[in-house]
Amino acid sequence: MSLFTKTQEYGLNLPKINFGNFPTPLQKLDSFGKKFSRSYLYVKCDNCSGSLYGGNKVRKLEYLLADAQKQKAKRLITSGFIGSNHALATALYGINNGFSVTLTLFGIQKGDYVCHNLIADYQSGADIVHYESFDQYQQDLPRLLEYYEHLDGTAPYLIPAGGTSPIGVAGYVNAAFELKTQLDTLNISGPVKIFVPFGTMGTVAGLIIGLKASGINSSVIAVSVVPSFVASKKALNNLLTDSISLFTTLDLSFSKIRIVDDDYTIDNSQFGEGYGISTEKTDQAIELFKQQESITLDPVYSGKAAASFVDHIVNNDNNHCYIFWNTKSSVPFTHQENIRPMPEWLLKLLERCK
Known part of the structure; x- marks a missing residue:
């Protein structure tokens, strides 16, 4: 037990x-x-x-999203390397449980899985903010938290990278x-x-x-x-x-x-x-x-x-x-790229990751 x-x-x-x-x-x-x-x-x-x-993110998110609900948060913000599995899992389960979700992703990594996850991130309905480096993300985080608190009328719930x-x-x-x-x-x-x-x-x-x-x-x-x-x-x-x-x-x-x-x-x-x-x-x-x-x-x-x-x-x-x-998800995530037309900045980011 x-x-x-x-x-x-x-x-x-x-x-x-x-x-x-x-x-x-x-x-x-x-x-x-x-x-x-x-x-x-x-x-x-x-x-x-x-x-x-x-x-392996699902077990963590069951507790983290419940804590966010307890704190009356409307939005989840989480971070990770570009192509992060944790970011995608947070977007899917967060939105499915009634939260707005912002993903802060940093760095550039090449690979099919990166492009797949980036498209899936966007098609999930999450906001995506990309930074060239982790340091840039850290420097901008206070501004980002203040921006979303003003936008939503309540402080966002910050989930550390990996849900850790x-x-x-x-x-x-x-x-x-x-x-x-x-x-x-x-x-x-x-x-x-x-x-x-x-x-x-x-x-x-x-x-x-x-x-x-x-x-x-x-x-x-x-x-x-x-x-x-x-x-x-x-x-x-x-x-x-x-x-x-x-x-x-x-x-x-x-x-x-x-x-x-x-x-x-x-x-x-x-x-x-x-x-x-x-x-x-x-x-x-x-x-x-x-x-x-x-x-x-x-x-x-x-x-x-x-x-x-x-x-x-x-x-x-x-x-x-x-x-x-x-720890790798085997659940297929299917997306149609025309459901939510991808903006120019995202198309350029995808090109850099190919």
């Missing part, structure tokens, strides 16, 4: 809007098992976590309890290694806390997909501390949690030349998942975590349970 379901029975409350499809399946990787002669290889299918859009805040982290604390129930059903007691992309850190932090709280004999392999100034051990430890402090106000049992080095490992081996740049091992892992299990991954996030997953299988002869946590 989720701790937050339990705490609500005692009168504590962390608001949540239920729009995700949970629990997501824990699926055995049978073809992988045969290929590598391993008995306990699984994928946690958060790719199908929602009907509008899947991936203690409230957003709650989604993956619950996910760990969900996994615990599934592992118990399979009579798997551990050791369990869980492979997940390490980007804005919220998914990793929630899993670390939730796995510890649920008593699973496990460790998280956090696979770096962004530069260290975005995600680092120090920043993760700060997020863990802040999150545990919040959860302790909901359930005092969280005060007993002590995170130790064995609870997680940051794997920098798959980062390669930078964010959004694939590697040979990433490409091989993506192809392997497609051929063996008919699972589609991306080269930016899930593919790099998959490369670490495969590396650990190949280089470790133990028969521990390995779980690849699929």
Whole structure:
């Protein structure tokens, strides 16, 4: 049982809007098992976590949008690299739940997925503000917040990049309890290694806390997909501390949690030349998942975590349970470019990303 379901029975409350499809399946990787002669290889299918859009943002947004409603906000503002999956998920679920949404995107990244997400962002009905750099975004943010507060008559609700805040982290604390129930059903007691992309850190932090709280004999392999100034051990430890402090106000049992080095490992081996740049091992892992299990991954996030997953299988002869946590949405988003005619500035931006 989720701790937050339990705490609500005692009168504590962390608001949540239920729009995700949970629990997501824990699926055995049978073809992988045969290929590598391993008995306990699984994928946690958060790719199908929602009907509008899947991936790892849905769990966070259920809590974040509820908090925005609690604060009487009319508009959500969130940020991310251009092509951000989080930005698109926020636009789709935010607008579907009655909010106006502004996406602040920074940088230039080339790739089909960037163009696809940009078009989807715009067709969702969200406002898009593009900045050449993260620094430019940070400098302009106070002006932007003031502008929308004047426009809407109330302060916008600011969601950090990736939905990463203690409230957003709650989604993956619950996910760990969900996994615990599934592992118990399979009579798997551990050791369990869980492979997940390490980007804005919220998914990793929630899993670390939730796995510890649920008593699973496990460790998280956090696979770096962004530069260290975005995600680092120090920043993760700060997020863990802040999150545990919040959860302790909901359930005092969280005060007993002590995170130790064995609870997680940051794997920098798959980062390669930078964010959004694939590697040979990433490409091989993506192809392997497609051929063996008919699972589609991306080269930016899930593919790099998959490369670490495969590396650990190949280089470790133990028969521990390995779980690849699929954070890429597999829910198709179809758009017709003539529904909302795209302005000239967006067409020029799309050209730069091709």
